[in-house]
Amino acid sequence: MRALVLAEVGRFELVDLPDPQPGAGEVRVRVTQSGICGSELGGFRGTDGLRHPGLVFGHELIGLVDAYGPGVPPDRRLEPGSPVTVNPLWSCGHCPICRAGRPNVCPDRRLLGGHVNGSNAELVVVDAGSLHPIDADGSDTIILAEPTACALRAVRRTSVGPGGSALVLGAGPIGLLLLEALRRKGVEVLLFTERMDGRVPAGRASGGVRLPDGDDELLDLVRERTGGHGVDAVFDAVGSSQTRQSAVQAVRAGGDVCLVGLHAGESMLPVRNLIRREVACVTSFAYTPTDFADAVALLQSGDVDFHGEIVHAGLEAGQSWYEKLVAGHPAGKIVLEPSPATVTAGAAR
């Protein structure tokens, strides 16, 4: 099979690898779409503890069931050729953290395209329990199931609700899906910041009002729109020291700050200020299986509008797209197409 392998930091190579064989409890999927995730850019730049040379990246995918390994009961198998998406985060399922309903932070969790070869290849082997059947001729946005699940989880970590106010810092794919999830929830005052002008139209189309990301002016405008108090919830989809500071300052007393972006390892925060205003500072990492299933259902229903540009490209264009994204290209989502979607009628694009 053809696969895009990280040959060295900053350089992918399109190579022929032996077809991967599904082991016990596994299934092989023919990958028709593989989205490039912002979380992978660090691996490309060599600043990621997880992704190293020799690895096939890719954890956001759509494909067609190809072959099952042993040990998957016949009544739990989908027909070969069935269109599916995959929850790429696999937890152990039996540690105290998994049993407490937090499998997304299981210490033994594994990520497709991180711990094992991912979907930037014609074929990928995944856990059979991670498949989600999808409509062959369904919405073009199903490829966004994974980032949508991240956004749903982040909103669920806070108590912002109908009629409330929220500020989203960063209008990349996760920021846009956060705006969409908040709008769907009935949040009335929806604000966002974004440094890249090319991403602003999509943020506005998602129902958000853009504010400048410079501190003083940002805070003045947030207060102006919230009766002087600050927003009910701030979602930091960037994770720089500056956005973390802005998040803490823009939230109202008793509100929620939800830290999502992983950009900076450490940041100084005004903790006394947080305590005195009883701000709930929560973090949100990835998604649970429930968040993922809900994201698939939402996208299947066609109710979720994604206003970022979705660009489709061949696997051979992977290198140049990673380079453009690292350089700050504003595209909403780049989707590589390793295999033609020809097996199931209606799935072809």
Ligand SMILES: [Zn+2]
């Ligand atoms: Zn992702």
Ligand SMILES: [Zn+2]
């Ligand atoms: Zn576990």
